[in-house]
Amino acid sequence: MLSRVVSTPFRRMTRPAGILQSYSKTQFRFFAGTSKLRAIKPYLLADIGEGITECQIVSWAVKKGDLVQQFDPICEVQSDKASVEITSRFDGEIKSLHYREGEMAKVGSPLLDIDVAGDGELDNTPPVPTPSNQNHDNDIDCTRPDPQREGQGLADKNSAQQTDSISTGSRQNRPRANYASVLTTPAVRRLLREYGLSISDVQGSGKDGRVLKHDITRHVVELQTGRPQRNKEISTTSRSAPEADRRLKLSPIPSHMFKSMTASLSVPHFLYSHTVDMTALADVIKRYKEDKTLASRLTDETGTAVKLTFLPIILKALSQALNKYPVVNSLLDVSESSDGLPALLIKKSHNFGLAVDTPNGLLVPVLHGIQNHSVLTIASEASRLAYLARAGKLSPGEMKGASFTVSNIGSIGGNVVAPVILSPMTAIVGIGKVEDVPAFEVDENGIEQVVKKKKALLSWSADHRVLDGATIARCAQEVAMWLEKPELLGLALK
Template sequence: MPVKEFKLPDVGEGVAEGELVSWLVAPGDRVEEDQPVAEVETDKALVEVPSRYDGTVEELFVEEGDIVPVGDVIISFRVGEGDEGGEATAESDADTTETEGDATEPVVDTGTGADADPDTDAREPATPSGRTFAPPSARRLARELGVDIAAVDGSGPGGRIGEADVRAHAEGGAGDADATDSGSDEAPAPTPTDVGSGGRTSAVKKRGGDGTAEGSATTAVASDAPEPAGRETTLATPATRKVARELGVDVDDVPTDETRDGEAFVTGEDVRAYAEALESGESPEAEASEATVEGSAPEPEPVDASPTPPDSTDETVPYRGVRRTIGKQMERSKFTAPHVTHHDTAEVDALVEAREELKPRAEEEGVTLTYMPFVMKAIVAGLKEYPSLNSELREDDEEIVLKGDYNLGIAVATDAGLMVPVVEDVDEKGLFELAEEVSDLASRARERKLKPAEMKGGTFSITNFGAIGGEYATPIINYPETAILGLGAVEERPVVRDGEVVAAPTLPLSLSIDHRVIDGAVAAEFANSVMEHLEHPLLLLTQ
């Protein structure tokens, strides 16, 4: 059965890479075409990546948390498992299979034909789960070495067993037997699990002409600098290879304890530890080698390649994905558009009363009515009167584009950072329709289910920091827009009426503008228009 590799597709316009947040499948799982197999976070949203094949997951090539460029292989599938094949041989690609009925006695395909001699058909016992994940080459090697494949601990994703795992298991058993027979007090010869950096497995090996792994790990010799591993093939994630390039290290020279299907697998920590050892001139495997030569297996020591001191309480958080995009966007806006912020306060007694009157009707229609739809309609009224706030400055063309659409972005705080879904054509929608759409977009933003297209095309933005607490702020414009309105909390505050100080519900407003396009006087007039429509909500019926 053929194995199909699946590359990370373009999951959004202009997206060059993404962080693999989580795998939704594991090796051995059956998948169908269009079934989601992974969640990938881009600089715009969290998206699910669907499979393009019907088949079984063969291998995962990327770890959760890795940054993967678009076009890199992330997973492989074994397809065509339902096809009727010819007589199986020891060289077939058949993998572990299960019978449909009896889950307590699964039948494990050993790779021999149906007409094979029963005496030569060494059936492998199954794992407790009924499955043993191993490629045909590892199973064939296990039969040759007399190893029970079900007893081997796999080091690959999902416990997948590779050739190196089989050899390590076989050599470990042989070493114990030799030591017992000889009666020697000396420790058995080191196996691949005995040597390496800090007592870890060494995966140094080369492939012969037939594709099988040859040779075994050897003890490193202490020297002034670590000896390069000198492998011909090394598996590593794109993020690890990037670290290696930055540190000037060849991943084929980095000692490692991990393997994936018989190939050495190098992590970012391995690369950093090797680079530090090169700088200090000390071999990372010298201590393990000396202990082995003296005849006692070294105790595994935890390896901490973190640059942070062990007693530090600092925590390092990756600056990437949505958080990095927010940072770049804010930096671009703040250092491109000269910001000016205008503050004012609307007295919203009538607005509070209007909302209270409409809430029962909204609930009958299954809608939660907030103040946001009223504010959106008031903003559109102001934008129609002062179109320069619904604009974009195109510096290269030396022109200001006054937008004919009224698409308002609503800033939503999420665990991943601030997202701004866009409500299109606000001028053509009613209060209840706007309330329902805002609620839906905000909910999907927090669940990371927004599509990239739903965060594009805004002409003016709103940020409601009053929902968390506070009255005034200096919002940063959602560039290339030219204005953004910040809302404080609707609360009773002291106001002066007829010469007396009374408590009344008020709404603080903070309007930031791009001063290259909008004058301060125009900003104040726009704010006055918005406040007028909020203080007299019947005016919204004219919009």
Template sequence: MARFTFKLPDIGEGISEAEIVAWHVKVGDRVEEDQSLADMMTDKATVEMESPVAGVVVELAGEVGDQVSIGAALVVIEVEGAGEAPATEPEVLEAENPGVEEAAAPLPARDGPGVGDGSEEPVLARDPSPVDVSQDRSSKIEPTPDPSLAGRGVLASPAVRARAKDLGVDLAQVRIAEGDRIRHADLDAYLRYNAGQGYNAPHASAAHADEQVRVIGMRRRIAENMAASKRHIPHFTYVDEIDVTELERVRADLNANRGQRPKLTMLPLMIVAICRTLPDFPMLNARYDDEAGVVTRSGRVHLGMATQTDAGLTVPVIRDAQDRNVWQLATEIARLADAARANRLTPQELGGGTITVTSLGPLGGVATTPVINRPEVAIIGPNKIVERPVFAKNARGGDDIVRAKLMNLSISCDHRVVDGWDAASYVQALKKLLETPVLLFAD
């Protein structure tokens, strides 16, 4: 038998390491050629690693959450034949079809630092157990004592015992009013009496053992990116109120006549307004290389769309948003959101944004202070739409109180390249379009 060492290939874009986010095999498993081995996450995307050979898995490089350097051993597979099988040599991969080349490089067997410390080859685990990507294998919850066990010798119906257990009551402490069996009335009397003595029955928020959960995968990437953004960028946020009453009426009319086209939310209309106003504010549609001291002002709008998924916040990019109408934008928004939630986004769909929009939809609050998606310099956050009474001029020159739909709009900017005056002026330009939506469709 020979051993084949599968090294982590170069996933592209200068990535030096990748994180193990899921193992699809374990030591001892038989794998076939092209069978999925593991999911590896980079800053750009999650890539599935496939086996280039058939055989039996004998070694794995670490556990979920560990970092593996490009070119380091990922999996060792025992194959048919004699001697040491050639190991893989990394090459640039496409997101969905990893490839390998041959090179003789046996896997070192030694003790040393854990996988992904960035200093040495990873130590391969000889017999790791399958790991749930959402849980730390070392985490555990101590069993909660059953408070009704102390009263096991007391006579009571199963229903009374179950209720006492839920309430955390020791049946041995309950006084029997009649007969030799504890009844619900006896339990009620016990609770009433002890309520006056400061007794509180446990409920859904009762304390339980602490639980440790490793920050891995997408959640770790989000943590690193947000920390880098706040560490490098001096944020400031500007908020203004916008009357979207007419915009909501226009949206309702468009949806009533949409035919087979997707239903419009506020977001496509917001993106049209953003694209219409950005040419007059080029420093907002830009990327800042702070190491080189260069701001690249983009001539096109590649708009990031913050999307919540089960794995965390993802920002797919709508390419050339300025060339799309509201219906095309609605279609692309739905496609990218579905791909994000199914973890099917490509690296091209995750990079190259020039400005980002983030919205919590109906969950949005009064105002937000969104964090900039570095190296971009601005992020826009529409907030929740609320109905409130406002004053409006009438035909007699007086004021009437009318019902209006109002929305606060937040924008966070990089104060190194964007001044407060520019941010405020840009929001005022957005406000004009959103409050007069006929301008969105004018040439």
């Protein structure tokens, strides 16, 4: 009689053939054994900055099965303040990735699992199930499409008929596309594999030339018939139907701005604007640019000639004014005190947050210790921070510690602005565009005449709970004095 041997931890037993079918779907246990010494460690997302609780996975530098060494890059994450590259602390093999690109990772949660060779830690994980029974949500291969998200319609209906129509030789000889490096959807990648096509052979009709599913269908029909097919779906849609609305989830930087601006609603803003004559300052900058010898001598710490603009001189003039009105360079501490009242923390160091417009949103890197810098070093540091902000490479330390904020709206072309205070700071100034305006001037003979002047509008906002209008007005006039007489600003430098 036909029989089958079934293994159990302690005995061998036989089963008649008639009942084999009832056991075919049973999950049997195998011989027990001592747990294998392995060293699979969860690699945790460390705290990358003050107040940061989660980050978005921008890109992975590794995939499952890769061997990494200490300090090799693992991934790049984007917080609400900066972009940070995460590197490996171990030598070993990547066993699994816990997040896909674009997903949010909590600080302190595992980013991936890494098999650290020779560590000798005890791993009591159960035997790995077979692929047919596996449902491991955290084990993600980020270089392959997610089969659960792939579209089934067109491929399931027509794959048998259309695959036979395409020559077998073209499928075998055609180079396979690098799907991980091309921006497509999982459904598109599946269709490419179904038909044995390379994505470089298909002309995309989506945004920025992205290949869509109907592009592949059209390409297959062209191969079968030898005649180009008009994309009826695209032409009909563009002629008769408007574009569909998009629901856009805020990324970390706009989300942080949402929280900051929501908090600013509790601050009573006091607004003050005044016009500053920048004619003398413009003449100084013009002479600096025209004097090639002077420009070559004035360099930054790296020996590079400094490009001089209005901004670094305005920042230095602000610092000089804050020496006289230090209460403007302050932070409001609303934490509970013994008397239940908030406190005003007047900062000794002039740390100016410089608002920078970037492709990812508004960022505010910080120029520390303006009072100890020259105009040229301020220009060099401001240029460096602006470049890092637009490239998304600011470190967390370059985003912290601001005591006063400057918004250079004039670089875009604006004049009047009502800047919003970033708590816990108590003041901010917006710099308008420097432009030519007509003005009246009395010459040496006492004759009034119209002359061309360069002027800019400075717009101030202050927390009216702790700063009064008179203090802001006097501080603003002090700034104007230094800007209108730049030769005095040079005498005051340390």
